[in-house]
Amino acid sequence: MNREEPLLTTDEVIEALQEQGAFPRREKRRLIDHALGIASFLLILVAAFAVAAGFTVDDLLEHEEAARLAWERVIAQQQRREALVADLVEQLGEPVRGTRAYRDWEQALVGAAGAQTLIEEVAAQKEVQAALDGLLPVLERSAAAGPPEADTLLHRVVGTILLLKVDRERYDQAVARYRRMAERPPGRWLARLIGLRNIDPWTSL
DSSP states (O other), X not given: OOOOOOOOOHHHHHHHHHHHHHHHHHHHHXXXXXXXXXXXXXXXXXXXXXXXXXXXXXXXXXXXXXXXXXXXXXXXXXXXXXXXXXXXXXXXXXXXXXXXXXXXXHHHXXXXXXXXXXXXXXXXXXXXXXXXXXXXXXXXXXXXXXXXXXXXXXXXXXXXXXXXXXXXXXXXHHHHHHHHHHTSTTHHHHHHHTTOOOSTTOOOO
C-alpha cells in the first residue's frame, strides 16, 4: 500500500515559490553591487589621477621654465664676460692682441657665434672658457704693468668668471630636476601630451 505525501497548504506553496525566486534576485543584486563597487573604485582612481596629473603638469611647466631661465642667465653672464674682456684688451692694447692666446680667444668666440643648436653652443662655450683660461695669465701680466683702470677691469673679468660658474651649476641643477620629472611616468606621457620640448637638447655644461 502506497503512502501518500502530505499535501502542502497554500501558504507553504507560496513560501516555496518565493524561496525559489529569491536566489536569482539575490544573485542579481550581488552582481549589481559588485559592478557598482568596481565603478566607484575606477571613478576614484580616475579622479586621483586627474588631480595628480594637474600637479604634474604644473610642475613640468615650472621646471621647464626654470631650466630656460637658468640658461638665459648663463648666456647673459657669457656676454658680460666677453664685453669685459674686450674692454680690458682695449686698455692693454697690442701687447695682448699680438699673443697666440688672444688669437685663440677670438677664434673661440667666432665658433660660439656660429653655433646653431644648444648642443653646439654648449660645446663652443667650453672652447671659449678654455681659451680664456689661456688668455688670463697674459691679461694679468699686462694689467700689472698697465693703467689702474686695467687692474679694475681684470678683477671684474675674474668676478664674472666666478659668477658664470655658479650660474652654470644652477643651470645643471635645473635641467636635472626637469629631466627627473619629464623622463618618468606620468611626467613623460604628459610632456608629450602638452607638447613640451624634447629634453634631449638639455645637455649639461
